[in-house]
Amino acid sequence: MRKGLMLAALVMSLHLVGDAQTRYMYSSGQTLNPAYEGWLPNADGSFTLVFGYMNSNWQQEFDIPVGPQNAIEPDGPDQGQPTHFYPRRNPFLFSIRVPADFGNKELVWALTANGKTEKAYGYLKSDYQIDPQVISTEVGGDFGSLRDELRTNIPPELSVAETKRSVKIGEPVALTAVAKDPDNIPARRGAAKPLPKGQTPTISAAALYRPPSSIVATSGPGLRFSWIVYRGNASAVTFTPDQMKTWTDTRAYANSPWSPPWTIPLPPTDNKWQTQVTFKEPGTYVLRGIASDGSLFTYENVTVIVTK
Numbered sequence: 001m002r003k004g005l006m007l008a009a010l011v012m013s014l015h016l017v018g019d020a021q022t023r024y025m026y027s028s029g030q031t032l033n034p035a036y037e038g039w040l041p042n043a044d045g046s047f048t049l050v051f052g053y054m055n056s057n058w059q060q061e062f063d064i065p066v067g068p069q070n071a072i073e074p075d076g077p078d079q080g081q082p083t084h085f086y087p088r089r090n091p092f093l094f095s096i097r098v099p100a101d102f103g104n105k106e107l108v109w110a111l112t113a114n115g116k117t118e119k120a121y122g123y124l125k126s127d128y129q130i131d132p133q134v135i136s137t138e139v140g141g142d143f144g145s146l147r148d149e150l151r152t153n154i155p156p157e158l159s160v161a162e163t164k165r166s167v168k169i170g171e172p173v174a175l176t177a178v179a180k181d182p183d184n185i186p187a188r189r190g191a192a193k194p195l196p197k198g199q200t201p202t203i204s205a206a207a208l209y210r211p212p213s214s215i216v217a218t219s220g221p222g223l224r225f226s227w228i229v230y231r232g233n234a235s236a237v238t239f240t241p242d243q244m245k246t247w248t249d250t251r252a253y254a255n256s257p258w259s260p261p262w263t264i265p266l267p268p269t270d271n272k273w274q275t276q277v278t279f280k281e282p283g284t285y286v287l288r289g290i291a292s293d294g295s296l297f298t299y300e301n302v303t304v305i306v307t308k
Contacts, residue, residue, distance in 0.1 A: 034110070046102075047097070053089075132151055
C-alpha cells in the first residue's frame, strides 16, 4: 500500500513539474545557478571536478567577467569558468583538476546575476563520483539509455587549428576543427526524418515547448560539433554557418539536439568542420569548440583578439 501511494505521489509530482514548466516560462529576470556536476578520479591519483550551470531564463543571456560576481575560490577567482552564459541548462561545461591530497577541501563557484548570488560547492563526497554512464544519463544521451556499454564510452577526439588569433572588426576568421569518435559508442541510430526540401514546419503555440517525457530531456547518439562564445559578448559574434545549440533547448525546431524533432547531421566526410566567425566589437574573446557523441563532451578553446 505504501509503495502504491509513493508511486502515485511520484507520478503526480512529475505531472506538476511538467505543468509548471509549461505554464511558467520566463524570458528574463530569473536566477543564474552554477552547478557542480560531480568528480572523476584520474590515473595519477588526482581528481577532476566538473561544473556547468542553469540559467532559468529562456532568452536572457549574461556576460559576467571574472571577478567579484564570477569567482571560484580558493586559488581564484579565475579557474577557467565561462563569462558568457547562455539560456537554460548548460551541463558538464568545464572542469578543474585538483591534487590527490584535496581531501575534505572544496571549491566554491559564486555567480551574481539579476541581483542575486548563487553558489556551487565542489567536493569529493562519494555520492558525487561520476562515470561516463552517469554523465550520459544526466544529459539524456543515447535517447536516455542506461546500457552497460556506456560505462566504457570515451569522449570524442578533437583538435583545433590555430588556437590564438588576432583580427580586426568585420574580418572573417576561418575556424577549422577535426572531431572523431573512435569507439563509435553510442552508435548513431534512430535519427528523425528531415522535412522535405522547401517545406516550412507549422508549429502551434503549445508545441513551442515540449516537457520532457523523462526526468531530463533526451538526445540521440551521433558525433556532432559546435562553436560557442565561452568568454566575450556573444551578441557581437556571428558564426557561419549557424551553430547547433549546446544548451538544452527543448522547443520544437530549435536547432538543438534536445529539440523535437531533430536530425543528427552526418559528420563531414573528412571529419573536418569548417566555420567562419566575424566580430562587431573589439575585445578578447574565447570561443569554445564542443565535440560530443551525444553522451560525452570534448572541448578546445580559441582565443581571438579583435581590434578596430
